[in-house]
Amino acid sequence: MTKPMYLGIATSTGDGRAGGQARSDDGLLDVTLAIPKEMGGPGGATNPEQLFAAGWASCFHSALKAVAAQQKTQVTDSAVVAVVQVDPTPAGGFGLSAALHVELSGVDQAAADKLVEAAHAICPYSNATRGNIPVTVDATVA
Numbered sequence: 001m002t003k004p005m006y007l008g009i010a011t012s013t014g015d016g017r018a019g020g021q022a023r024s025d026d027g028l029l030d031v032t033l034a035i036p037k038e039m040g041g042p043g044g045a046t047n048p049e050q051l052f053a054a055g056w057a058s059c060f061h062s063a064l065k066a067v068a069a070q071q072k073t074q075v076t077d078s079a080v081v082a083v084v085q086v087d088p089t090p091a092g093g094f095g096l097s098a099a100l101h102v103e104l105s106g107v108d109q110a111a112a113d114k115l116v117e118a119a120h121a122i123c124p125y126s127n128a129t130r131g132n133i134p135v136t137v138d139a140t141v142a
Helices: 048-070 109-122 124-129
Strands: 010-013 021-024 030-032 076-088 094-105 135-141
Touching (some): 048 076, 048 094, 048 109, 094 109, 109 124, 109 135
Antiparallel strands (some): 076 094
C-alpha cells in the first residue's frame, strides 16, 4: 500500500444529517447538519450533499486550473458550479447524480470543452464517482 499524500478526516456525531454535527480532525470544519426542507426536514443548516458539492466544485476548479497551466492556456474569470442531486432508487433507498457546470473566459468553446474534459479525467472526485453515479459536465464560455 502506498503512503497517502493527504488524509481528510471528519467525524459525524449526534443524529448525522438530522441535526448532528460534522467536524474535521483539525477543527477547521465544524458544521451542524439538517435535512433540507425539500426532503421533509427543517432546513436551516448544511447537508452532506452541499458539502460534497462544495468539495467537488473546489477540487474540479483546481484540476481545471492545473490542466490549463500544463497546456499553457490562459483562463480568466473561471468558476465551477457542482449540483448534487438526491434521487430515490427503485429498491426504496437513495442515490446521487451530479452535474458540473464550468464557466470560464479567455478561451473559445472548443478549448473550454477540452480543458473541462481533461480536468474531469484528473479530478479525484470525478475519478471516485466515475461509473458509480450519473455525472454530466459542461462548459460555458463567457
